[in-house]
Amino acid sequence: MAEKVDVVVIGAGAIGCSIAYYLAKEGIKVALLERESFGSGSTAHATGFISLLGTEFTPGPSFQFGLDSYHAFPKLVEELESATGMDLLYQRRPSLRLALEESEEKLIKEMMVWQQEHVAMHWITAAEVHELEPRLTPSLIGAVYEDESAQLDSYRLNLALGAAAEKLGTQTINRKVTGLISEGNRITGVHTDGEDVLCDTVVVSAGLWSPEFQKDLNFPIPVGALKGERVLLKYAGDPLQVLISSPKRGHMISRLDGFLSVGSTGGRDYDQDQLYQGEDMDRVTTETARLEIMQRAIDVFPDLENAELVEQLAGSRPLSPDRVPIIGPVPGKEGVVLATGHTTKGIHLAPATAQVVTEYIQGGCKQVPSSIDLFLPARFADLTNADFQSAGLEVDE
Ligand SMILES: Cc1cc2nc3c(=O)[nH]c(=O)nc-3n(C[C@H](O)[C@H](O)[C@H](O)COP(=O)(O)OP(=O)(O)OC[C@H]3O[C@@H](n4cnc5c(N)ncnc54)[C@H](O)[C@@H]3O)c2cc1C
Numbered sequence: 414m415a416e417k418v419d420v421v422v423i424g425a426g427a428i429g430c431s432i433a434y435y436l437a438k439e440g441i442k443v444a445l446l447e448r449e450s451f452g453s454g455s456t457a458h459a460t461g462f463i464s465l466l467g468t469e470f471t472p473g474p475s476f477q478f479g480l481d482s483y484h485a486f487p488k489l490v491e492e493l494e495s496a497t498g499m500d501l502l503y504q505r506r507p508s509l510r511l512a513l514e515e516s517e518e519k520l521i522k523e524m525m526v527w528q529q530e531h532v533a534m535h536w537i538t539a540a541e542v543h544e545l546e547p548r549l550t551p552s553l554i555g556a557v558y559e560d561e562s563a564q565l566d567s568y569r570l571n572l573a574l575g576a577a578a579e580k581l582g583t584q585t586i587n588r589k590v591t592g593l594i595s596e597g598n599r600i601t602g603v604h605t606d607g608e609d610v611l612c613d614t615v616v617v618s619a620g621l622w623s624p625e626f627q628k629d630l631n632f633p634i635p636v637g638a639l640k641g642e643r644v645l646l647k648y649a650g651d652p653l654q655v656l657i658s659s660p661k662r663g664h665m666i667s668r669l670d671g672f673l674s675v676g677s678t679g680g681r682d683y684d685q686d687q688l689y690q691g692e693d694m695d696r697v698t699t700e701t702a703r704l705e706i707m708q709r710a711i712d713v714f715p716d717l718e719n720a721e722l723v724e725q726l727a728g729s730r731p732l733s734p735d736r737v738p739i740i741g742p743v744p745g746k747e748g749v750v751l752a753t754g755h756t757t758k759g760i761h762l763a764p765a766t767a768q769v770v771t772e773y774i775q776g777g778c779k780q781v782p783s784s785i786d787l788f789l790p791a792r793f794a795d796l797t798n799a800d801f802q803s804a805g806l807e808v809d810e
Contacts, residue, residue: 417602417610417611417612418442418443418444418584418610418611418612419436419441419442419443419612419613419614419774420436420441420442420443420444420612420613420614420615420616420774421443421444421446421590421602421603421610421612421614421615421616422436422443422444422445422446422616422618423446423590423603423615423616423617423618423619423626424446424447424454424617424618424619424620424622424623425445425446425447425450425451425452425453425571425575425585426452426454426455426456426571426618426620426759427452427456427459427567427570427571427574427759427760427763428618428620428752428753428755428759428763428766428767429445429447429616429618429619429752430445430451430571430574430575430578431574431763431764431766431767432616432618432752432766432767432770432771433445433574433575433578433583434574434575434577434578434581434583434767435764435767435768435770435771436578436583436767436770436771436774437578437581437582437583438581438771439771439775441771441774441775442582443578443582443583443584444583444584444585444586444610444612445575445578445583445584445585445586446586446588446589446590446603446605446610447585447586447587447588448587448588448589448590448606450587451571451572451575451585452567452568452571452572454620454621454622454694454728455620455621455694455728455729455730455731455759456567456568456570456571456620456759456760457567457568457571457728458567458641458643458726458727458728458729459567459728459759459760460564460567460643460664460666460674460676460677461502461564461565461566461567461570461760462562462564462656462658462664462666462760462761463482463483463486463562463563463564463565463760463761464508464562464563464656464658464761465479465480465483465528465531465532465559465561465562466508466510466524466528466534466557466559466562466658467658467660467757467809468520468524468660468807468808468809469736469756469757469758469808469809472527473787474784474786474787475737475787476528476531477531477784478762478765478784478785478787478788479758479761479762479765480531480532481765481768481784482761482762482763482764482765482766483561483562483563483761485764485765485768486503486563486565486764487505489764490503490565492577493570493573493574493577494573496573496576496577496580497572497573497576497577497580499569499572499573499576500569500669501565501566501569501570501573502565502566502569502668502669502670503563503564503565503669504563504564504565504656504668504669505562505563506562506563506564506654506655506656507558507559507560507562507655507656508558508559508562508655508656508657508658509537509542509545509546509556509557509558509559509655509656509657509658510556510557510559510658510659510660511542511549511553511555511556511657511658511659511662511713512553512554512555512556512659512660513550513552513553513554513659513661513662513712513713514554514661515554516660516661517554517659517660517661518554518555520660521536521556521557521660522536522557525557532559532560532561533559533560533561534557534558534559534560535557535558536555536556536557536558537555537556537557537558538555539551539553539554539555541555541558542555542556545558545654545655546653546654546655546657548650548714548715548716549657549713549714550712550713550714550715562656563656564656564666564668565760566668566669566670567760570760570763574763586605586607586610588605588606588607589605589606590603590604590605590619590626591603591604591605591606592604592626592629593615593626593629593630593749594609594611595629598745598746598747599746599747599748600614600615600629600630600746600747600748600749601748602615603615612748613748614748614749614750614774614778615748615749615750616749616750616751616752616770616774617634617749617750617751617752617753618751618752618753619753620636620731620753620759621636621637621638621692621693621694621729621730621731621732622693623636623731623739623751623753623754624636624692630743630746630749631745632743632744632745632746632790632793632794633793633794633796633797633799634739634751634753634754634790634793635733635734635739635754635793635796635799635801636731636732636733636739636753636754637690637692637731637732637734637799637801637804637805638689638690638691638692638693638694638695638729638730638731638732638801639679639689639690639729639730639732639756639757639801639804639805639808640678640679640689640695640727640728640729640730641676641677641678641679641727641728641729641730642676642677642678642679642698642699642702642703642706642725642726642727643663643674643675643676643677643678643706643725643726644674644675644676644703644706644707644722644723644724644725644726645668645672645673645674645675645722645723645724645725645726646672646673646674646675646710646717646720646721646722646723647671647672647673647720647721647723648667648673648716648717648719648720648721649719649720650716652667652671652673653665653666653667653673654667657713657714659713660809661709662709662710662712662713663675663676663677663678663706663709664676664677665710665713665714672723672724673717673720675706675707675709675710675717676706677706678702678705678706679730679805679808689729690801690802690805691729693729694728694729695727695728695729696727696728697727698725698726698727699727702725702727703722703725707722730755730756730757730759730808731753731754731755731756731759732754732756732801732804732805732808733753733754733755733756733804734793734796734799734800734801734804735792735804736756736757736804736807736808737754737756737787737788738752738753738754738755738756738758738759738762738766738788739751739752739753739754739788739790739793740752740753740766740769740770740785740788740789740790741773741781741785741788741789741790741791742773742778742781742789742790743790744790744791744794747778748778750770750773750774750778751790752766752770756808757808757809765784769782769784769785
């Protein structure tokens with residue numbers, strides 16, 4: 414039997430590693446259990462776009478959570494880079510969300526009505542877009558220009574969080590958690606494919622594999638898989654100075670390592686047949702996705718016809734039925750917290766998630782922070798059949 418720890422965190426993705434790091438900073442003794450390796454789940458596939466503009470945030474606490482997390486990044490990145498010596502390829506840049514069709518213009522302008530109250534942004538005409546970036550397609554209607562957006566390398570973030578947590582005393586154990594140990598209604602540790610690990614609190618942050626623990630908890634953890642593919646291109650021209658996205662054509666971002674990230678498939682404008690609805694990660698890249706991503710990219714930035722494909726990535730996102738993360742205690746159980754189902758926003762929301770989970774655990778798991786009322790697992794108490802198909806078609810990218 415391993416030594417008892419304060420907290421067991423299941424899963425070393427962006428969510429699990431940030432929780433381990435935030436807990437360790439408070440002097441809490443953590444065991445981080447991972448069945449494969451750091452970043453082997455969804456996190457390594459993510460673009461690392463930290464943007465407030467999509468449809469994933471709704472007015473009120475949802476947007477506030479996104480904003481708080483966005484604001485946490487500069488300090489977090491500085492801390493991690495100084496603790497680990499790694500470069501997270503973090504860039505703070507304005508972004509342009511482009512409308513190429515009237516439906517996109519309508520969607521963007523409707524959202525601006527309430528988003529403008531929280532973040533500086535304004536609508537610019539096609540001519541103004543071309544002043545900023547003349548290489549974009551002439552057939553643009555316009556764009557929203559927004560100042561608060563960023564991007565980093567999500568895999569490097571994952572590794573740096575894990576390494577920094579270890580430096581602060583977190584013990585990484587490369588084992589699969591095979592079940593939760595209970596005493597009455599209290600979870601007291603985990604079984605693994607090796608020794609058991611005992612603890613005061615278990616955090617389930619196993620991404621799209623989190624449903625494996627619903628039986629032990631006798632409570633639904635509805636997380637499905639939503640496949641996404643993207644590509645990295647080598648483009649000889651100057652890098653884009655703004656982070657670009659559009660509701661129907663995804664993102665286009667010049668990364669700090671010189672590659673251009675373009676994608677991603679999955680969600681609102683992607684062929685329903687391609688929407689992966691399995692229980693596991695789909696890492697298979699497809700020609701259909703590559704052709705579609707390239708066509709969409711060339712529609713926005715015609716000179717990409719001359720770009721060279723460097724890498725194609727495929728992975729799945731941990732999709733929740735309402736596309737909103739699942740964070741907080743499980744009704745009727747003690748000693749367990751869920752932090753999963755972050756869908757398309759798990760990188761962006763990692764710091765804010767870690768902050769609230771740490772606050773809750775530090776307070777003896779007595780008071781749930783009001784900022785996560787919207788995310789509580791209790792909303793799924795009566796769920797029998799989650800509709801992942803509809804949920805998947807609603808996400809932005
Ligand atoms: C193509 C694509 C683009 C994306 N772009 C963005 C983006 O730009 N911005 C953004 O914010 N998000 C983006 N996302 C979403 C983001 O990747 C996810 O929301 C996020 O990575 C989820 O992190 P996680 O830690 O919950 O899950 P994961 O990264 O999947 O980590 C879960 C970990 O748990 C481990 N695990 C599972 N079961 C067990 C077990 N029984 N025992 C021990 N370990 C276990 C797994 O091995 C894995 O390492 C994108 C996703 C994709 C696929």
